[in-house]
């Protein structure tokens with residue numbers, strides 16, 4: 483059996499803007515309705531969690547202006563996912579809900595307090611996707627000229643997690659008495675300051691509220707570089723990973739598991755979820771035709787992938803010649819993803835790279851039953867923990883995945899038919 487999740491790669495934004503089947507998304511994406519439809523459907527499908535991407539900058543790398551990004555609603559608008567979390571929790575009862583938070587610019591005390599508050603509100607179903615933020619534009623919104631050097635960001639993140647963890651631990655489980663007989667709510671002698679003094683952060687503590695049912699929200703990480711993997715192997719309960727093909731997935735997983743052992747952790751305590759795309763049809767021919775149409779569009783719309791690469795790397799990809807060999811692109815932004823989508827394609831010129839039909843992860847095409855069978859075989863082969871759907875959120879995609887693919891996976895016994903536990907982490911670690 484494996485775990486399943488859905489990664490909303492666009493964040494709390496205009497989902498699948500200007501795509502067929504996206505309804506009135508341009509004017510109502512900021513309401514919770516479509517996300518509530520999604521979590522209800524995911525729960526019916528017995529999926530483990532939803533993960534919402536986030537970032538705090540106006541992208542402008544492609545052609546040096548925000549024009550392409552604003553016209554195409556890519557990376558902007560982007561609303562804060564945190565207030566959406568309790569609304570989604572009200573619309574579900576067992577699904578894990580992970581929202582992205584940056585260790586680069588979120589003060590640890592506020593982060594610990596927000597995480598604990600959301601853990602209470604969701605009754606133990608919150609997770610935090612900890613990212614270091616990758617763009618100078620983000621750094622400039624928080625008072626820096628440019629972002630910290632790539633690996634230094636992870637060093638800072640490492641200390642950030644230590645502070646936040648200590649704050650969550652500053653109230654031991656028996657500190658809250660809540661006994662009306664004695665009139666004592668909490669025993670002050672048990673709650674202690676943390677007096678954290680590190681290289682990057684200081685915090686006195688304690689937290690001014692007790693931690694939630696999970697005590698420590700589920701920690702998620704989504705990074706590719708060695709520094710990112712090292713960070714994840716120390717702290718994460720789950721990793722959303724992108725790797726090209728089964729062999730790369732295997733290598734990624736072996737690497738993270740070895741790093742976890744080095745840090746004294748049981749490698750089964752972190753669930754590695756690989757991103758996938760799924761093109762479904764009622765027949766194989768229909769699914770293949772759909773995929774071919776999408777592949778053909780890559781040749782007529784070069785802008786989209788060029789702008790996406792510029793978004794990830796903060797380098798203007800409109801400046802490179804399309805038909806000459808592309809040298810390795812150096813970036814202080816998202817190094818792992820930039821490499822994956824350029825030299826990682828194994829192609830030589832930029833045009834070949836951006837018209838490569840692969841998503842950079844695992845791609846499936848077929849009927850619900852044939853895709854379920856293939857996912858089962860791949861999971862067996864790589865020994866992986868699970869998969870993350872990355873489809874743009876439309877109600878059609880929700881139905882195809884949760885009412886088409888998920889029942890086929892259940893019929894084959896590949897995913898569970900319900901939830902064993904109340905808390906997110908317990909369900910994640912159940913198998």
Ligand SMILES: Cc1cc2nc3c(=O)[nH]c(=O)nc-3n(C[C@H](O)[C@H](O)[C@H](O)COP(=O)(O)O)c2cc1C
Nearest residue numbers: 535536582613615704705706707710724816817818
């Ligand atoms: C599947 C996936 C999801 C990601 N989601 C986010 C996100 O929500 N916000 C963000 O700033 N970066 C996100 N990233 C980027 C990474 O977290 C990281 O910031 C970036 O890849 C730079 O680190 P790296 O060089 O270690 O890969 C994501 C990466 C992957 C592979």
